[in-house]
Amino acid sequence: MRRTRIRLSAAFIVGAAALFSATAVPTTPAAATEVRWVVNNQAVTSYDIERRAALLRLMRRGGNVNELAAEEMVEQTLRQQEMARLNVPVTDEMVDNAYNNFASSNNMTVAQLDQILAESGVTKQHFKDFIRTQIGWGQVVRARQRSSDSLTEQDVVQRMLQQGGQKPTAMEYRLQRVIFVIPSSQRSALLAKRKREAQSMRDRFQGCDNTVEFAKGLVDVTVRDMGRVLGPELPAEWKDQVANTSPGNATPVRETEHGVEFIGVCSARQVSDDHVAKLVFEDQETGDETMEQLSEQIMTELRERSRIIKR
Known part of the structure; x- marks a missing residue:
């Protein structure tokens, strides 16, 4: 089965404003939805596959799009199950930010992408x-x-020697996190107000020395x-x-x-x-090709221990 890339590609929507009218797919009525695959007792439906097929057409993928869509949905189900098993945190905020960034990076508003x-x-x-x-699968990989490829001190020394004995550098930040708390039951009612309050404080922020004192005069900060x-x-x-914000x-x-x-x-x-050297060299080890190979290895393991049935 073809492996889906770990990283979210922003390329396929380029020119999509003209593309969607030619590739529109009618929404399948709920009554017509059928179970096509069962992955560890979790159904993959014809509706799921049709939505993914439409996405692949928008991405201008070739080949048998319906077959590829079914394969991708089975794989996505396996990945989601592994994310759940490992309690991988992917918040709605992370998804919304990625969605909004995707729109802006392709010169669209969110409404246009919708x-x-x-x-x-x-x-x-x-x-x-x-x-x-x-996002979640990237965290899994x-x-x-x-856990499996942490560098030893000898590895770090060897890498340093390969780079002429130079230790790498990294930025060290001292940070404060300022949270305007919103109870979950009041989120809809308070969100806009709290945003304005947070923006007002952020606009007046001039360093960390007086933040605590300033926050004492505010509610739930x-x-x-x-x-x-x-x-x-x-x-x-x-x-x-953080990297784009000056001290x-x-x-x-x-x-x-x-x-x-x-x-x-x-x-x-x-x-x-030494600690910086280890972190930097480990970061260099996690290149796209290495991560893609590890992703494929994990997927192979998941398939071997999973029950996947085609209906």
Whole structure:
């Protein structure tokens, strides 16, 4: 079975505004939905396969699109089951951010992307499920890589010698996390208000020294000192924002499962030591080709221990 790439490609929507009208797929009525595959007692339906076939047409994939769609949906189901088994966290915020970034990177509004996906027969929900699986599966593969291929001190020394004995450097940040808490039961009612409050504080942020005192005058605001964090250790959803924020300033406000928050960058400096060397060299080991091979290996293992039945 063909392997789906780990990384979410942004290329296939290029020119999609003209493409969707030619590839529109009528939505199948719910009554006509049939179970086509059963993967560990979980159904893959004709509706699922038709949505994926529409996505593959939008991606301009060749070959037997319906057959490829069925293969991809079986594989996606296996991946989702493994993500659930490992409790891989993929929040709605992460999916929404990826969806919105996908639209903007292709010079579209979110509404335009919604329309393209609806009129092509893909649907917004199917594409978001695809995104969620891509994000989560990447975490599964990276976790396996870290657990099975951690560099030893001898490995690090060898890599340094290959680079002329030079230790690599990385940015070390001192960070504060400022959270405007929203109870889940009040999220819809309070979200817009809390965003405005967070944006107001973020606009006045001038460093980390007075953040705690300033927050004392606000309702349900938590300031967490994250201490010193190396660039390679930053969570993926923060990494680019932190790297693009100068010391004494704060990252853009964003929605999270806790409410609305931003990260204050207290300071940043380049450091070089054994721990940094290990992190940097391990990061270099996780190239696309290596990750793709590991992804295929994990998928082979999942298939061998799974019960997959074609109806």
